[in-house]
Amino acid sequence: MFYTVGQNNSGGYFDHDASKGIGYRICVEADSAEDANKRIESILDSYDQGGDCSCCGPRWSAWFDDDDGCKSPSNYSWSKDENPLTGGWNIPAYIHYANGTIASVLND
Numbered sequence: 001m002f003y004t005v006g007q008n009n010s011g012g013y014f015d016h017d018a019s020k021g022i023g024y025r026i027c028v029e030a031d032s033a034e035d036a037n038k039r040i041e042s043i044l045d046s047y048d049q050g051g052d053c054s055c056c057g058p059r060w061s062a063w064f065d066d067d068d069g070c071k072s073p074s075n076y077s078w079s080k081d082e083n084p085l086t087g088g089w090n091i092p093a094y095i096h097y098a099n100g101t102i103a104s105v106l107n108d
Contacts, residue, residue: 002072003033003036003064004070005025005026007023008060011056014091016092018104021043021094021096023093024093027073028040029073036069037063092104092105
């Protein structure tokens with residue numbers, strides 16, 4: 001299953017680090033919501049991310065329940081073809097596959 005977390009535009013900007021697979025959205029392949037939460041935490045812990053903003057809130061705030069997974073990489077309940085992971089921003093989203101491969105997704 002694939003689980004996607006979106007980045008808040010906290011402080012008026014989005015964090016982006018291609019080497020870590022940090023972008024507008026992060027989608028992870030995982031066996032369960034618990035595994036997806038651990039993978040997201042590990043990805044974000046490995047990255048010196050921008051701080052939260054007192055007026056905009058936390059940069060990353062969504063964590064997963066078992067019914068949040070999708071069978072293919074998606075932007076929540078839509079497939080990436082119906083609603084791109086990038087949400088129209090010129091910042092890639094990243095898919096972190098279970099085998100360790102990281103793929104970027106950018107609107108055409």
